Amino acid sequence: MSERWVRAEARRDTKSRERAMSDSRMSFEQYWVLFVRAHVNPLARRTRFAATSASVACAAAGVLSRRGSLLVLAAALAWVPNWVARQMLEGAVVGVPANVPYAVLASLKLCEMSLLGTFDAEIQRVLAIDEQKPMNAPGGDPTVPPPNMVTDHTLH
Numbered sequence: 766m767s768e769r770w771v772r773a774e775a776r777r778d779t780k781s782r783e784r785a786m787s788d789s790r791m792s793f794e795q796y797w798v799l800f801v802r803a804h805v806n807p808l809a810r811r812t813r814f815a816a817t818s819a820s821v822a823c824a825a826a827g828v829l830s831r832r833g834s835l836l837v838l839a840a841a842l843a844w845v846p847n848w849v850a851r852q853m854l855e856g857a858v859v860g861v862p863a864n865v866p867y868a869v870l871a872s873l874k875l876c877e878m879s880l881l882g883t884f885d886a887e888i889q890r891v892l893a894i895d896e897q898k899p900m901n902a903p904g905g906d907p908t909v910p911p912p913n914m915v916t917d918h919t920l921h
Contacts (some may be wrong), residue, residue, distance in 0.1 A: 793867055800871040801891040803851070812850040814879050816843055817872040843872065 804810045820843035827835025878884040 791864070791867075793870065796864060796867040797871055797874070798891050798894065800868075800875070801888055802895075804875065805888055805892075806854055809847075809850055809854055810875065810879065810884065812846055813872060814876055816846040817876050821873075843869075 804813060820839045823835050823842055824839035827833065827839060875884060878887055
């Protein structure tokens, strides 16, 4: 195989994953599995917890003081530290699709579970799901499209 063909296949695979990940019909549970996988590293979790906590505090201060600039700062506090941490930890690998409402809910859920001490158990649960299901099975990895006639040459 030529190197050019391998690069083209890698780009094609990346684009199909991006399309699957950007599917607006993704449920929160599917999003949560991706989110938990992206936060297996303790430093990523700590960064998300600190950024979310600072963002909530800043947003509350913005609402109470009626200063819109604090609301903008709250959004930046929620996003920038996590983006920088992901660049440093994962080398710019995108692991979670951009879905703002789900990202907010997942960040708040991560903070709650971190405070309760249950997030490590959630990581184990998600990793156990990954081991039990084939990647392209229904309910498996939502970033991998299920098999179809084009990929496995059978009629479904």
